[in-house]
Amino acid sequence: MKYQEQPTKDGKQTKLGRINMNVFPNLFVATSGSNLALRVPKGPTSTEIWIWSCYDGKSTDDLRNMQRQRSESHFGPSGLFEQEDGENWDQSTSGTRGKVSSRYPLNYSMSIKHGEVLHQEGTAPRVETHMNEHAQLWTYRAWADFMAAKDWDELRANHSIPEGFV
Known part of the structure; x- marks a missing residue:
């Protein structure tokens, strides 16, 4: 995987790539840094998800609107990424309830x-x-x-x- 050199505040170059940051125990910061998701377990088969979108208050209305639309299409109840992640969680959870899977420890x-x-x-x-x-x-x-x-x-x-x- 190749990383781009990106300047830091002190002018040094550092290699940064795509990251997915989690702040213990359950706060997810999206790669773009403009979305936060707090995932709160509500039991063994249920999770409540709170999502916030962050915008630069000095940006134009058009830019903020574009960022909001992008956020809605990626994250949240209608977002492609959140739906895909939710499907993975759902299928992983339901897969552990089968007769065969219950006989063996998880790997x-x-x-x-x-x-x-x-x-x-x-x-x-x-x-x-x-x-x-x-x-x-x-x-x-x-x-x-x-x-x-x-x-x-x-x-x-x-x-x-x-x-x-x-």
Whole structure:
């Protein structure tokens, strides 16, 4: 995957590619940075999704209208991406209810030990592979850390941080 050199505030160039950012535990920031989605679990088979679109208040009415239309066509109840994601979630969930699938444990090993955690100055640590489940696996690991800790001090002392190959 090729990345473009993009200038930072201090004038340095940094390599950035397409990213999908999640803020623990359940806030998704779209690649464009103009949409936020909060995914709130409501039970094992139900999730409530709140979506916000962000616009530059100084932009023209035409530009804001274009951004709103693009956001509506990509995200939200009528959005192509959200419908496609929702279908994946729905089918993944319903697939676990079958007689055969209930006999076997789920396999969470996609790309395990194939992704190296990279630390580049000026960016957050990341795993640079095209397709992987690292974000989901780290979300579950972080959630387990939060649930196991007695208090904030214990969490700070024992919270796992992605390092090496994951």
